[in-house]
Amino acid sequence: MATFVLVHGGGHGGWCYQSVAKILRAQGHEVYAPSLTGLADREHLLSDAVDLNMHITDIVKLIQFEDLNNVILVGHSYGGMVITGVADRVTDRIANLVYLDAAFPENGQSLVDHAGEVILAAREKMRVVDGMELVLFPGDDPMGFYGVTDPDQIAWMKPKLTPHPWRCFEQQLVLNNEAEMRAIPISFVFSAVQIDSLTDEIRQQIREFTQGRFWEINTGHDLMISEPELTADALLGVSLTLS
Template sequence: MATFVLVHGGGHGGWCYRYVRALLQRAGHEVFAPTLSGLAERAHLRTANIGLETHIQDVAGLLHYEDLREVILVGHSYGGMVITGAADRAVERIGRIVYLDAANPLNGQSLVDVAGPIIESTRPMGETVDGTELVLLPAPEAPLFYGVTDPADAAWMSERLTAHPWKCFEDHLDLRNEDELWALPQYHIVCTSTLATRDPELVAKARALGRLWDIDTGHDLMITEPQAVADALLEIAAY
């Protein structure tokens, strides 16, 4: 049995892994899908101080308090920033890292550094509430931004998406255990359409090691293609 920790991206919550979580659990694995501070069912806890480090501590804390070991740590989109930091903080608890159409940051980088044009495009449509700058504001058409076109999935998402503090995307990653972190096996499950935008050296290395899967679907591939995502994660668990 493997232990998966599935970390969501911007504006989402643990809810977005509902389909994938069920498939992994059906295969006999233990699955955690935490919601990061200030989002989804934790939106009422949002403050102006929530940033990338808050979310790193959310995940590192889960690993500690649940006493999880040999974890397959998965992060989607902005979640790639979070899992990189969490694995750095709790490297002894991590078995493998999986980037799910996610940011692949280096030390000192922010999400703006990694995915500038896309994430910057959301800022003009944001708003400031109680001193907190928010982006990815919920709207009926928001699922299209994430590549979700099925009407039922889009309606389900629209009821659950929440605004995200901009500070999280501007904060820079502070790694403290890089040698141990980068020694961990890394895997990449990406959307076919994003391959051309990724670091060619990273893609070539992952492909050569058999650690790259590409799925021809929208960015929220855990919603649009849950079976394909679960199948890839099960392959990773079997390595």
């Protein structure tokens, strides 16, 4: 049995992993899919104190208080920033880092540095609410980046999306334990959105770098919503490589 901690991306919440979590649990695995502070079912905790560091702390505290070890830590999109910071703080508890169509940042980078065009497109629709700069309001979906096209799936997810504090995206990631953290095995699961931007040479380099823990899913960015079975299969594949 593996232990999965699933971290969502910007504007989402733990809800986005419902179908994936159900599949993993049916296979006997332990699954945690929390919402980050200020988002989704924790939107009532939104304040100007919410930033990347707080979101990293959210997941660190979950792992510590639930006494989790050998964690397969999964991050989608912005969640890649979060899981990288988490692994830096609780390196000894992480068995594998899974970047699910996610940011794969270097020390000192922000999501703005990493995502560039897409995240700056989101900023163009920023609104100031109670003194906080917020982006990714429901319906904004910059450049159709979420990539969900099924009407039923859109109807299900749209009421659950919540605006995201901009400061999370512009805050730089600070790593203090980078050498040990970079030794943790890494896996990548790419959607068609990211795959189309990679050359064959880069794909081969990624396969070698991950020792084959590299999956491609022909769907949009929110692959855990549009293709939950294939996403769960990839995560199950990760667990098998660690057994």
